[in-house]
Each structure stands twice: as C-alpha cells, then as structure tokens.
Amino acid sequence: MTPLQALQQTLAGEHAALYVYGVLGARVPASAHPSLATRLVSAYTTHRARRDHLSGLVRAAGGRPVAAEVSYRVPNAARTVDELDTAALVIERRCASVYAAAVGSTSGADRGWAVDALTDCAVRQLSFGGSPSSFPGAGEL
Amino acid sequence: MPTPPPVSRRTALGGAVVAAGLVAGCTAPGSDAPPRAAGPRREDPDVALLSAVLASEQRLLDRVVATLRRHPDLPATQSAALAGARTTHRAHVALLRAGAPSDSPSPSVSASASSTATATPVPGRAAAALLALAGAEDDQSGSVRHAALAARSGAFARVLASMAAAAAQQAVHLRAGSKDRR
Numbered sequence: 001m002t003p004l005q006a007l008q009q010t011l012a013g014e015h016a017a018l019y020v021y022g023v024l025g026a027r028v029p030a031s032a033h034p035s036l037a038t039r040l041v042s043a044y045t046t047h048r049a050r051r052d053h054l055s056g057l058v059r060a061a062g063g064r065p066v067a068a069e070v071s072y073r074v075p076n077a078a079r080t081v082d083e084l085d086t087a088a089l090v091i092e093r094r095c096a097s098v099y100a101a102a103v104g105s106t107s108g109a110d111r112g113w114a115v116d117a118l119t120d121c122a123v124r125q126l127s128f129g130g131s132p133s134s135f136p137g138a139g140e141l
Numbered sequence: 142m143p144t145p146p147p148v149s150r151r152t153a154l155g156g157a158v159v160a161a162g163l164v165a166g167c168t169a170p171g172s173d174a175p176p177r178a179a180g181p182r183r184e185d186p187d188v189a190l191l192s193a194v195l196a197s198e199q200r201l202l203d204r205v206v207a208t209l210r211r212h213p214d215l216p217a218t219q220s221a222a223l224a225g226a227r228t229t230h231r232a233h234v235a236l237l238r239a240g241a242p243s244d245s246p247s248p249s250v251s252a253s254a255s256s257t258a259t260a261t262p263v264p265g266r267a268a269a270a271l272l273a274l275a276g277a278e279d280d281q282s283g284s285v286r287h288a289a290l291a292a293r294s295g296a297f298a299r300v301l302a303s304m305a306a307a308a309a310q311q312a313v314h315l316r317a318g319s320k321d322r323r
Contacts, residue, residue: 099302100302100303101299104298104299106295107295111298112286112290114302115290115302115305118305119282119302119305119309121306122306122307122309122310123306123309123313125310126310131225132225132310132311132314133229133307134232134307135232135300135303135307136306137302137306138303141232141236
C-alpha cells in the first residue's frame with residue numbers, strides 16, 4: 001500500500017467513525033447519563049479533528065480526499081446505555097486497526113501522528129468499557 | 142469502514158525476522174550462493190531496535206513480576222490489573238524473542254540476572270507500587286513509540302506501535318487500579 005492509499009483508507013475509516021458517533025451522540029440521554037454523553041462528545045471531537053487532518057494530508061500528498069458514504073451501519077441497535085458504550089468500543093477497535101495499518105504504510109511525521117492516533121484509540125477503548133489488550137489494533141498477533 | 146487484511150504473526154514481524162535470518166548468514170534453501178557474510182548485516186538497524194525493545198520489555202516484565210511478589214494479597218481489581226500487565230509484557234517479550242537473531246544473547250537471562258542487582262525497588266504501599274508501574278508503562282510507551290518511528294520495516298513499525306499503545310493502556314489501567322481501595 002502506498003502512503004497515499006493508507007491515508008485514504010484511514011480517512012474512510014474516520015468518515016465511518018464520525019457518522020456512527022453522530023448517531024450515538026444523538027441517542028444518549030445526556031441529562032441521565034452525563035458521563036457517557038461527555039465521552040461521546042470528546043470522541044466525536046477527536047475523530048472530527050483527525051478526519052480534517054487526514055484530508056489535509058491526502059491533499060498534501062497530491063490526492064483527492066475520499067468522500068464519506070451517505071450512511072454507515074451502526075454496530076448494534078444503540079438503544080440502551082450499554083449498547084451505546086459497546087458501539088463506541090467497536091468503533092475505537094476498528095479505528096485502532098486502521099491506524100495500525102497506517103503506521104506500517106507511512107513514515108516520518110505522518111507515522112508518528114498515526115502512532116499517537118492508535119494509542120488514543122486504544123486508551124479510549126478503556127473509557128467505553130474495553131479491557132487492555134496485548135496488541136491493540138493488531139489482534140492477529 | 143475498511144478493515145485491513147489480516148496479517149499473520151510471521152508476516153507482521155517479517156521484516157525483522159528476515160533481518161534476523163540475514164544476520165545469522167542464512168541463505169534460502171537450495172540456493173547455491175555461499176552464505177552471506179554476517180558482518181554488515183549485523184548492523185541492520187531494525188535488528189538493533191528489536192534487541193533494545195526486547196530488553197526494555199523484559200525489564201518491565203521483571204518489574205511487574207517483582208510487584209506481584211511484593212504485594213501478593215491485593216484486592217481483586219488491583220491484582221487483576223497487575224496480572225494483565227504481566228500477560229501483556231509476556232506476550233511482547235515472546236513475540237520479539239521469536240523475531241530476534243538466533244545468535245544474539247538471550248535478553249531473558251541477561252535482564253533477569255542484572256535485575257537482581259539493579260532492580261527498581263517496589264514501594265511498600267500498594268497504591269504507590271501501582272502508580273510507580275503506571276509511570277514505567279508511560280515511559281515504555283514513549284520509548285517504543287520512538288522505536289516505531291525509527292523502524293525501517295513498516296510491518297515491524299506496526300508491531301511496535303501496537304506495543305506502545307498496549308503500554309499506554311496499561312498505564313491508564315494501573316493508575317485507575319491504584320485508586321481502588323476495595
């Protein structure tokens with residue numbers, strides 16, 4: 001995979017993550033579950049900033065940023081608080097895999113940024129009820 | 142969301158394993174070429190990186206084990222956090238050792254031998270012991286991140302980045318555990 005392809009694939013992953021976080025954020029009963037609402041907003045803000053950064057990286061590499069799909073499949077029914085947590089956890093795991101792949105296909109500052117994003121996804125998993133794993137983003141190891 | 146294709150352990154560490162094979166002067170089976178001179182290949186930067194990360198992972202594993210020994214009667218959540226850290230660093234050590242050159246000294250032996258002389262003391266209070274380990278995990282995450290940036294092989298960089306993320310998870314988990322008074 002070329003660095004540009006890796007950036008485009010990562011951007012596509014962030015489009016999907018943002019969409020799902022938009023759905024989750026709209027469904028959380030914020031007054032009853034302020035902590036979950038705050039965590040979802042924090043995740044949305046972080047992923048949006050990454051999406052924007054990736055679009056810039058793609059352009060700088062001479063590419064045209066891949067567009068978002070009209071809609072994406074939400075990982076579960078996302079009706080209960082537990083389901084909202086689990087859906088967010090699934091998104092962070094997928095993003096961790098995408099960023100781990102990006103690390104392998106980039107170098108220099110872009111790679112460093114991808115390592116930091118992978119680390120953030122891994123740590124964020126814990127806030128959505130995930131457990132530490134030995135190889136975040138590289139589960140086949 | 143596109144999911145990256147699964148990569149086998151062998152492929153993921155491929156660059157480092159291949160480098161290790163070259164260090165040992167291996168040639169492909171059936172090759173008529175004489176064994177490659179080991180000298181220059183010994184300086185493959187990824188092999189040196191692998192050895193350094195392996196040594197630091199082993200030191201951290203030794204420290205986790207020492208903490209478990211010093212605090213055998215912790216509340217369940219705290220001992221589970223320590224056991225989780227032990228599992229993770231054991232897995233890191235095992236994977237790196239599988240990719241290490243066969244003629245390199247075993248870091249397991251050297252690190253364990255030296256750790257008895259130079260081991261960082263484990264604090265007597267459980268909360269302090271967990272916090273000290275959390276700090277060590279943060280340091281490990283930073284140094285493995287640095288190694289990921291330096292790696293020549295993209296596949297090896299990916300493995301190292303995952304290990305850096307794992308240590309960051311452990312730091313957060315141990316810090317949370319240190320506040321648990323149950």
